Amino acid sequence: MQQRQAAPQGRLQQQGRQGHTPPQQGTRSQGFRPVQAGHAAPAAYGADAADGGRGGKGKGRGGARKGGPWRIVFWVALVVFVVALAALGAIGYSYWQGQNAYDSVAEEVFMAPEDIEGTALSDLTVDWDRLLAINPDTVGWVYIPGTAVNYPIVHTTDDEKYLATDFNGQQTWGATYGSIFLSAANAADFSDANNIVYGHHLNNGSMFAAIADFENPDQFNAHRTAYILTPQGNFKLRSLSLVHVAADDPLAQTAFATGEELASYIQDKVDRSVVAVSDAPAAADIAHLFAFATCDNLPSDGRYVLFSYLEESTVANVAAVGGADAAVDPEAAAAVGGASKEVAA
Template sequence: MKTTPDNEKRAASREQGVSGHKAHRARRIVSNILIVCGVALLLYAAGSWGLAQYNYWKQDQENKKLATYASVPTRESEAPTVDWEGLKAVNGDVVGWLEVPGTTVNYPVYQGEDNTWYLRHSAEGYWTIGGQVFMDYQNTAPGLVDNQTILYGHHLKDGSMFYPLFLLNDQATFDATNTVWYVTEGGAVELEPLMVYYTDPNDQNVRRFQFASDDEFRSYLMGLLGKSVTRRADAETIISGTSHVLTMSTCNYYEGYGRSLLVCVPKSEAQAATVAASV
């Protein structure tokens, strides 16, 4: 069959049509894949958001339930009254109660066999995003027995757990925080902030509990004071008469650090140190 110019044009046109159809089909397939991927990402984001909200809600319910075991007076100069029998019925690991008047910090304190369990477990033993406030497993229960007692707690984005303590990196907020209560079955100790300092999670100097002498302990505190971001104006004087501190550790997200630590001193020791320095 003889090929004519018209036949060649018609053949070329058919080839272009087939090629164009294939290209259109490929674009449509790619477009559909992208739409499916986009929908999947949106569903994943929505699911992640929903799960996060549920986890925060679940943590809030746990906090509210445990809060019923303590009665907090309206005056910050009065310690919370704690139902120890009720708390122990929930979990026998409870060793104390921590309350900072004027903040959301109002929680029981637990002590486990390690420093990991209560990071993500409730008093009843199930997983929660914020776990429980807990004492270092190497501290002597119920706390404030060793030179340094360390409590750990998350700071959550909803402002709960140790979040208010993270805000004490502001000097004005620090100065306005006058009282911290630590209550055990044996009684209540009223404390006050001494300083806040930052460090990294691997700092081995943090977890020191007992010292050979008060002088060694005070030298240790002076070293921490050199790293402080907020502090009492008379911190050196207070340290000179301090034998015990309660340190609260929480996360921060400042580059090069990772931990914020609030060091508190019993008011009785702070007052004695002030009197001794004035003599």
């Protein structure tokens, strides 16, 4: 049976226009006396005369108010500028506040090793007790070395909840951080054939903004490895495709009736990738897939989706490239086997 769904979305745009006031007609100066013979015209009169004589559009008393409509335009523009500046400041503060909250959580629960490639997958640890105490909806942690992607993953039965709710349960405003969340259609333990993880694309480069940058082949190839850490064990992933699709593209499929159907789905994503990948395994050899989805922040309101296959796992009975045996870390498998024998005894 297939499950398909469109990615959650949201947007807001406002515009405004300023009207224009026509200039006012001048009036005749008060207290004016005709010039007597033999006397020079007063300087003020000369100025009025240059503008069309008595009763014209004067610059003296009774004419249009100094500045006229341009004074109104200036003050309106100034007000708009101040409001825009305040809005930018509020958004900037929201960015800082949101990322600072996630940075604080990361410092408490997960310390990525400097040489992560040289670190055994089973040695990557997260303080799950602390995370679950903060948010019981926690199901994992996602980390892409060399990027800002270093966040907890939550999961509920409602994909709308964490669009604007951060990991601490706060409803965010301004720059909406929300949370990184696993699709409601997925099992919470990442055991599905295709696991779809959503995150916002924020303009300060946080959350899943890095995924949109992978359209650049150099950026894509420099960050092929990602990690999903869970209470059940850890996954090491390697990217094989980046697709750029419309928001209603039916790619959010989590279950497949047959292995052939899954292989066909994977091959379609490889064929549609905006970045060429030469070392991807055959689609038929991939049994476990992860998809990281984010907005493209373009007027077309599309999505970037990064597809990765499972390269290594410490979770028993989760298939990676090469079949179930290749998916399991030997030490983890031995530990599971020993625990089973104890239970049987």
